Amino acid sequence: xxxxxxxxxxxxxxxxxxxxxxxxxxxxxxxxxxxxxxxxxxxxxxxxxxx
Amino acid sequence: xxxxxxxxxxxxxxxxxxxxxxxxxxxxxxxxxxxxxxxxxxxxxxxxxxxxxxxxxxxxxxxxxxxxxxxxxxxxxxxxxxxxxxxxxxxxxxxxxxxxxxxxxxxxxxxxxxxxxxxxxxxxxxxxxxxxxxxxxxxxxxxxxxxxxxxxxxxxxxxxxxxxxxxxxxxxxxxxxxxxxxxxxxxxxxxxxxxxxxxxxxxxxxxxxxxxxxxxxxxxxxxxxxxxxxxxxxxxxxxxxxxxxxxxxxxxxxxxxxxxxxxxxxxxxxxxxxxxxxxxxxxxxxxxxxxxxxxxxxxxxxxxxxxxxxxxxxxxxxxx
Numbered sequence: 058x059x060x061x062x063x064x065x066x067x068x069x070x071x072x073x074x075x076x077x078x079x080x081x082x083x084x085x086x087x088x089x090x091x092x093x094x095x096x097x098x099x100x101x102x103x104x105x106x107x108x
Numbered sequence: 109x110x111x112x113x114x115x116x117x118x119x120x121x122x123x124x125x126x127x128x129x130x131x132x133x134x135x136x137x138x139x140x141x142x143x144x145x146x147x148x149x150x151x152x153x154x155x156x157x158x159x160x161x162x163x164x165x166x167x168x169x170x171x172x173x174x175x176x177x178x179x180x181x182x183x184x185x186x187x188x189x190x191x192x193x194x195x196x197x198x199x200x201x202x203x204x205x206x207x208x209x210x211x212x213x214x215x216x217x218x219x220x221x222x223x224x225x226x227x228x229x230x231x232x233x234x235x236x237x238x239x240x241x242x243x244x245x246x247x248x249x250x251x252x253x254x255x256x257x258x259x260x261x262x263x264x265x266x267x268x269x270x271x272x273x274x275x276x277x278x279x280x281x282x283x284x285x286x287x288x289x290x291x292x293x294x295x296x297x298x299x300x301x302x303x304x305x306x307x308x309x310x311x312x313x314x315x316x317x318x319x320x321x322x323x324x325x326x327x328x329x330x331x332x333x334x335x336x337x338x339x340x341x342x343x344x345x346x347x348x349x350x351x352x353x354x355x356x357x358x359x360x361x362x363x364x365x366x367x368x369x370x371x372x373x374x375x376x377x378x379x380x381x382x383x384x385x386x387x388x389x390x391x392x393x394x395x396x397x398x399x400x401x402x403x404x405x406x407x408x409x410x411x412x413x414x415x416x417x418x419x420x421x422x423x424x425x426x427x428x
Contacts, residue, residue: 071130081135089231092172096235099168107237107287 131216137206141189141217142182142224149406150181150277153300156410157281157293160417165285169236173284176232177277179224180244184251184273186221190214191256195322201315232284240284247276261323264330271304272297295353296413302350303406306340306379310399313337314392333391337383340398344379348372351409364412371405 067075097104154177158170165173189196189207197208206212225248233241255270263269278296283289312319312326313336319326328336349356351372355365378401382394 065130067130071132074132074134075130077135078131078133078138081138092175093235095168096172099166100235105234 129213131213133206133212133216137211138186138220140206141186141212141220143185143189144182146185146274147178147181150274151178152407153296153410154277154281156414156417157278157296158285159281159414159421160292161282161285163286170284173232173236173240173281176228176236176241177244177280180228180232180248181277183221183224183228184248186217186224187248187252188256190217190221191252192260193217195261195324198322199315199318201318237284237287239287239289240280243276243280243283247273247280250276262325264325264327266325267308268305271301271308274304275300291357292354292359295350295357295359298350298353299347299409300406302343302346303402306343306347306375307399307402307406309336309340310382310395310402313395333387337379337386341376341379341383344372344376347375347405351405354413360413361416364409364416367412368409371408375401375405 100106151174155174158165158173189205192202193205193207193214196202196205202208207214207217225245229241229245229248232244251270251273255266255273259266259270275297278300279289279293282293282296309327312328313333316326316328316333320329327339348369351368352365354360355362355368375398378394378398382391382398385391385394
């Protein structure tokens, strides 16, 4: 009995949207990294100090 | 090979299509989940709370705080859309939202909202202020659990009580700077809290059938348009002294005081005309006009506070 699993074929539109979502997530994470770095520079050694 | 380009969003359980649904959501669809217009109002009122607070905050930390508040508000919007997808599908105003239109799956919206909510609260707490983070977490909780899941479908006082969620951002901004809460941010909270009912009831007067179709007990659906117009007028009267309270209690200058009294008077005038018109031919137009003016009212009051706060900071004295 031939039991080959089905494969999913994405359309070009689906691939394009998936790529756009991936880029958006990467940009957001990168911006978060930059933000953490800048805040660390601003707050210095007391980065977890609060008002 | 299976081509599922024509995505069936309700495939038979256990089928390959059910297991391997491919998301067709765009980045714009996820941004729409966050209700950008509500976010902008939240950020603006939080900014004013931050600026008028009687302490200094580094601009980078201020930006971080506002970013976290914006993302938290967006998370609340996404979670609201996740829970309300069933009634959104029924209402004309909301049928084209990402979930009822099939562009975003409910589970995706839930994961998106929870991730943003958690991240915004944690980042705000770690980098700026844990008090502000707790307030942000409470705001999100209140909006989703108390308002969306409970009050909205249970009582005509839904947006009265639930409006507290929209009134908290100025306090969050204040807490981010000072690490505390005082009388001044509570006055800003009260301003937004008492503004919310006439604002949303003016909108709902022209969408009564929509809310009735979705079985949401908005005041016009439950108590009728006449009672709603009366309540709008009463809340508008309350807004006059509450709007002027920062000036009356010495926390804002005379320019704000005069602005608040004039704008409050205009709000009462529009509410009076709406009430007096009754079920007349201009009722819908008056309701729409009041709704539009209510947005201008809140924006102008907070803008004047913001300007006074900035000028006060530049001149070296505190205003609010």
